Amino acid sequence: MKRMLLLVAICLAGLQACDNTEQKQLTPIETEILEIEGLIASQAETGFDEQELLSDIKAGTLTKTSYFHYKNGEIVQSSYDNYIGSQWDAPYIFLDDGTCRHCCGFPDPINPYKYINYAWQYNQKTKSIETRLYNFEDKFTAKVLYYNKESGKLILEGNFCDCIGVYGGGEPVADYSRMTFHIDLDPETREEYLNKYCNEYK
Numbered sequence: 001m002k003r004m005l006l007l008v009a010i011c012l013a014g015l016q017a018c019d020n021t022e023q024k025q026l027t028p029i030e031t032e033i034l035e036i037e038g039l040i041a042s043q044a045e046t047g048f049d050e051q052e053l054l055s056d057i058k059a060g061t062l063t064k065t066s067y068f069h070y071k072n073g074e075i076v077q078s079s080y081d082n083y084i085g086s087q088w089d090a091p092y093i094f095l096d097d098g099t100c101r102h103c104c105g106f107p108d109p110i111n112p113y114k115y116i117n118y119a120w121q122y123n124q125k126t127k128s129i130e131t132r133l134y135n136f137e138d139k140f141t142a143k144v145l146y147y148n149k150e151s152g153k154l155i156l157e158g159n160f161c162d163c164i165g166v167y168g169g170g171e172p173v174a175d176y177s178r179m180t181f182h183i184d185l186d187p188e189t190r191e192e193y194l195n196k197y198c199n200e201y202k
Contacts, residue, residue: 028080029078036180039146039148053147058096059185059187059190060152060183060185060190061184061193062182063181063184064092064179065079065089065182066078067177069164069174069176069177070178071173071175072175077174088163093193093197094120100118101194103115103196115199116161117200118132118161119132126141129160131162140162141159143157145178152182154182154183155178156178156181157176157177160177163177163179
């Protein structure tokens with residue numbers, strides 16, 4: 001009888017362990033969100049090196065690796081949605097003259113390699129990157145939440161280079177976006193994009 005009870009206890013323990021394992025399984029998007037929150041928390045007290053960041057974004061190539069659009073505290077759109085024709089991961093080139101090139105191609109059979117030109121500046125008081133379409137007044141602000149030179153990982157929150165679209169009626173798709181980027185410091189990669197995307201879209 002004791003042996004039978006022991007076997008039952010072992011079986012129940014096994015079933016409970018399996019149930020806990022299933023409960024702890026996270027989706028890829030949940031896993032990345034937790035990783036991002038962990039990175040932000042790791043620099044909550046120490047902060048990031050502002051001069052290092054500014055030097056790197058002016059010397060490297062920024063590529064967005066993920067984004068999460070939030071509205072009323074809920075994700076309404078993300079890089080996991082796989083929108084056909086989307087160029088959300090097209091690289092950005094920051095220049096010393098205060099301009100930023102978004103190297104996204106256009107359906108132009110003669111010259112598809114055009115860039116959208118933005119003006120940019122860093123606001124030291126708010127620790128934010130401010131951008132606006134060149135020759136336009138509307139300003140977009142994205143706060144820097146995390147930067148690590150060794151990994152090249154940058155996390156911004158807000159609206160960077162008008163990344164939040166609008167619905168047909170003009171209402172913004174989201175309240176803000178949380179975005180991750182990789183800064184590639186290879187000078188040859190930067191030069192390749194500057195030479196390839198050399199015509200401004202107007």
